[in-house]
Amino acid sequence: MTADNSIATNIDQIWPIASYFIILVVLLLAMLALAMFLGPKTRGRRTHTPYESGIVAVDAPKTRFTNHFFLYAIFFVIFDLETIFLFAWVIAFDESGIAGFIEASIFITILLAALIYLWRVGALELIRKHRPARMRQ
Structure with a gap:
């Protein structure tokens, strides 16, 4: 096998990944440009204040979150990792x-059984659990 033939074989194997990367970069730049031109242009008092987890950290009343918000994050991570395992399969x-x-x-x-269990115990119910305590009745 000659060196020229080896290089041609390597290019044949790499071009799908390279084209995917190029398309990915072009789409990313297009989305950023669209967001810059089409996005809101607000200049309010709180525009440049620091955020922590989507909550204004300065001059804001304290907001209390129940554990239910964190359960959604855990469910997402669990089912997302299981999707990765299925993709490898x-x-x-x-x-x-x-x-x-x-x-x-x-x-x-097992995944389906876990999802049915979460559904039956009410872990996926959003409305009932997220209302403030004074509004629950």
């Missing part, structure tokens, strides 16, 4: 065979 589908399919099916069944 899909990529290795040919190598894993029927045993991999059975394992993935068990994994999905």
Whole structure:
């Protein structure tokens, strides 16, 4: 195998990743430009105040959050990580065979059971849990 043939083979293998990266950068720049031109242009008193978790940290009344907000974040992380595991299984589908399919099916069944459990205990109900205590009745 010659050096020229080796370089051509490497370029054939790399061009999809390079084109994906170029398209990604172009889309990112387009979205930033659109946001700059189409976004709101407000210049209020609090425009440049520091934020912490979306809450104004200076000169603001104290806001109390229940644990329910954090449960949503935990649910998102759990189900997002499980999606990544399933994506890895899909990529290795040919190598894993029927045993991999059975394992993935068990994994999905456990996920579904967890989601049904969360739904049944009311962990996914937003309206009832997030109203201030004085408004709950």
